[in-house]
Amino acid sequence: MFTHIPTIRPETPLLDGINLPTDLRRLANIQLPELAEQLRAFLLYSVGQTGGHFGAGLGVVELTIALHYLLNTPDDHIVWDVGHQCYPHKILTGRREQMLSIRQKGGLAPFPRRDESPYDAFGTGHSSTSISAALGMAVADQLNGKNTKTVAIIGDGALTAGMAFEALNHAAHTNANILVVLNDNDMSISRNEGGLATYLAKNLKLTKGSRSETTAALFEALAFEYQGPIDGHDFDALLPALTSALSKSGPQFLHIVTKKGKGFQPAETDPVGYHALTKLEPINAPQKKKQPTFANNFGRWLLHTAQQDKKLIGITPAMREGSDLIAFSEAFPERYFDVAIAEQHALTFAAGLACAGAKPVVAIYSTFLQRAYDQLIHDIAIQSLDVLLAVDRAGLVGEDGATHAGCFDIAAMRCIPGLVIMTPADEQEQWLMLNTGYHYPGPAAVRYPRGSGTCPAAPDGSDEALLTETVPIGKGRLLSTGDSGTAVLNFGPLLSDARKLAEQEQHTLVDMRFVKPLDTELLSILMKTHQRFITMEDHAIQGGAGSAVAEFVTQSGWNGTLKMLGIPDQWIEHASRAEQLKQCLIR
Ligand SMILES: Cc1ncc(C[n+]2csc(CCOP(=O)(O)OP(=O)(O)O)c2C)c(N)n1
Ligand SMILES: CC(=O)[C@@H](O)[C@H](O)COP(=O)(O)O
Ligand SMILES: [Mg+2]
Numbered sequence: 202m203f204t205h206i207p208t209i210r211p212e213t214p215l216l217d218g219i220n221l222p223t224d225l226r227r228l229a230n231i232q233l234p235e236l237a238e239q240l241r242a243f244l245l246y247s248v249g250q251t252g253g254h255f256g257a258g259l260g261v262v263e264l265t266i267a268l269h270y271l272l273n274t275p276d277d278h279i280v281w282d283v284g285h286q287c288y289p290h291k292i293l294t295g296r297r298e299q300m301l302s303i304r305q306k307g308g309l310a311p312f313p314r315r316d317e318s319p320y321d322a323f324g325t326g327h328s329s330t331s332i333s334a335a336l337g338m339a340v341a342d343q344l345n346g347k348n349t350k351t352v353a354i355i356g357d358g359a360l361t362a363g364m365a366f367e368a369l370n371h372a373a374h375t376n377a378n379i380l381v382v383l384n385d386n387d388m389s390i391s392r393n394e395g396g397l398a399t400y401l402a403k404n405l406k407l408t409k410g411s412r413s414e415t416t417a418a419l420f421e422a423l424a425f426e427y428q429g430p431i432d433g434h435d436f437d438a439l440l441p442a443l444t445s446a447l448s449k450s451g452p453q454f455l456h457i458v459t460k461k462g463k464g465f466q467p468a469e470t471d472p473v474g475y476h477a478l479t480k481l482e483p484i485n486a487p488q489k490k491k492q493p494t495f496a497n498n499f500g501r502w503l504l505h506t507a508q509q510d511k512k513l514i515g516i517t518p519a520m521r522e523g524s525d526l527i528a529f530s531e532a533f534p535e536r537y538f539d540v541a542i543a544e545q546h547a548l549t550f551a552a553g554l555a556c557a558g559a560k561p562v563v564a565i566y567s568t569f570l571q572r573a574y575d576q577l578i579h580d581i582a583i584q585s586l587d588v589l590l591a592v593d594r595a596g597l598v599g600e601d602g603a604t605h606a607g608c609f610d611i612a613a614m615r616c617i618p619g620l621v622i623m624t625p626a627d628e629q630e631q632w633l634m635l636n637t638g639y640h641y642p643g644p645a646a647v648r649y650p651r652g653s654g655t656c657p658a659a660p661d662g663s664d665e666a667l668l669t670e671t672v673p674i675g676k677g678r679l680l681s682t683g684d685s686g687t688a689v690l691n692f693g694p695l696l697s698d699a700r701k702l703a704e705q706e707q708h709t710l711v712d713m714r715f716v717k718p719l720d721t722e723l724l725s726i727l728m729k730t731h732q733r734f735i736t737m738e739d740h741a742i743q744g745g746a747g748s749a750v751a752e753f754v755t756q757s758g759w760n761g762t763l764k765m766l767g768i769p770d771q772w773i774e775h776a777s778r779a780e781q782l783k784q785c786l787i788r
Contacts, residue, residue, distance in 0.1 A: 283328045
């Protein structure tokens, strides 16, 4: 058992001899535990150097070795769900020496990527896609006469999503050669929530090492052949179970039990805290002061508002820590709902709550809101329901890269009639806009970015007015008037860059605050005195806030010019958020 993260590269002679899975397949069974030990040591060291997803990878070291040992990868397909557990897989498939570049600009991607390696069968980042994708591969191979195996590895958290069940429902009624491995560690990022998690955990306790008839019944009812639960850290259990499942044709299900953070004592004890790591700083490095984030500010706002209004209900689809509902969930457990990885359900559940007079607030990452687009339109907006969306991680998110970037929410939302969309420039504005959205009697969204902004000291109680203050719907703020004939129109957290630009060039500076309703009155005034607008947003240019301005000024017959700054029409790869912003916006 490791107790701390090595800062010097450990000696891993057996692992060093494995450049590809073919090298692994030359080992004897009895060497595999030693390889697992060395793989863990290297993983601890490399993630310590780079930061990144941590606990999930430690939990699948044996499974990863066993799969590459038994399968003929890359012809056989391994499909990882979410992909945050893929570091051991990357290390065994020719990328060991590149691991120190993971998540950095130009380095290895944080998740599996088809264009990075033939061993990465399917690109991921969002959860619960593995069974569908694996089924597609298995069916296509079968139709093409290829006798391959396809394995989907899905966690107990990812299995809570409807999409996973849609795929199970379909797969079971094909004769595809697909094996679904359920990696059950009884954890999502937080504790795994819901009836399924409780059912699996309860059955496991009763099973005591033998086959679980009750769990089997669930998957066999869907026409899978079920094996399990088995100890996913024990090669003596894992190898025969996998061999047996892979030797059969048709849909197979193997239930393995693992420990998140396995082999590293602090992560086994605190799997939530060790879901992901920031990189280790050298011992003598000056301590960085941790600034509160926009998410922390939202958490304070939620707690404060819940204290004032009993009707408030807080909802998260499995991101309690990330979206910071921690204090609220502890203070108001009966009004807190972690609905598991179920973004679609989160929104329609909120719609139902609103129908019955509650005041739901859904905290949701922009990238995961993509999952719930129809629910936003059909269940919330058409019925003008009073639901507030706190759209977190909006804009570029840095090291998680393109899969997690929240670049599309404005474009997706601004065509929805009646939806109010706000873009706070800093934390104080975020607080005011959350108040505004909360008191607005219809659907509203406040989008804010990952990390901290320029005004971290949002209401602390000393400014009572600010605690309850709202802003006028659809009104921007004229911050300064310049004489260059150009106005910079800011939407969101890049206000300090917008200000710099305005000051350097004597431009007028406006913080537009609302994407919808757009402040067309203010724009009409500015159009009379300015010949050029520059819009600025942390969002895709196509369809974003600048496009909303473009639509208005074009229809108004303005003959000025418009420059739109934002995220260009390309995927922005993993890098620090500052590097990404520099690449996109500050040209
Ligand atoms: C659609 C979607 N929602 C939320 C997330 C955030 N997320 C990433 S990993 C994770 C927990 C996954 O739990 P599980 O599948 O059991 O994997 P484990 O970490 O336990 O190995 C969550 C909620 C995501 N990646 N995708
Ligand atoms: C894999 C996944 O989806 C999450 O772990 C995500 O990486 C968390 O991102 P934050 O660090 O922004 O919460
Ligand atoms: Mg899990």
